[in-house]
Amino acid sequence: MPDRFKWTIFMTLLLSFSLYSAHLYITPPPNEQELDGVALQGKNIWQKKNCQSCHQFYGLGGYLGPDLTNTVRRRTPEQTRAFLKHGTDIMPDFRLTEDEIQAVQAFLQAMDASGTADPNRFNPTWYGNIKTD
Ligand code: HEC
Numbered sequence: 503m504p505d506r507f508k509w510t511i512f513m514t515l516l517l518s519f520s521l522y523s524a525h526l527y528i529t530p531p532p533n534e535q536e537l538d539g540v541a542l543q544g545k546n547i548w549q550k551k552n553c554q555s556c557h558q559f560y561g562l563g564g565y566l567g568p569d570l571t572n573t574v575r576r577r578t579p580e581q582t583r584a585f586l587k588h589g590t591d592i593m594p595d596f597r598l599t600e601d602e603i604q605a606v607q608a609f610l611q612a613m614d615a616s617g618t619a620d621p622n623r624f625n626p627t628w629y630g631n632i633k634t635d
Pocket residue numbers: 547548551552553554555556557566567568570573576577582585586590591592593594596606
């Protein structure tokens with residue numbers, strides 16, 4: 503293959519990657535919302551404890567645990583609290599304080615309010631995004 507041809511392919515791929523990345527960063531996510539004080543605290547705990555390594559929001563994250571985007575719809579606050587308080591055989595007990603548990607629950611409420619995600623029913627488009635109806 504001539505070098506010029508390889509160079510053209512490389513530049514085309516690089517340009518496509520750059521344009522697509524720019525598009526993703528510029529397009530605001532749907533239902534974007536600011537988190538209030540307690541939910542923001544919960545988000546910080548989420549990040550500090552690296553919950554995302556096992557859980558997903560909108561299908562993105564680790565896959566050892568379930569997607570938590572709408573977990574508060576499926577569980578009572580007491581059930582969610584029990585998971586956060588004690589962990590399970592697989593999920594570690596993070597020894598969260600009562601305030602931390604409430605903050606994480608507020609964060610999960612805010613995530614639920616941001617939209618609906620059921621990764622088992624995701625409908626991918628040909629360009630790699632998920633169709634949202
Ligand atoms: C090592 C992996 C792992 C980490 C880290 C982890 N979890 Fe989990 N989590 C799980 C698994 C797996 C389950 C499902 C229950 C089970 O099978 O043990 C679960 C279940 C849950 C549930 C209940 C979900 C439902 O509706 O059934 C919540 C809420 C939850 N985790 C929140 C968190 C939060 C908040 C953090 C961070 C502080 C966290 N998890 C960190 C693995 C993890």
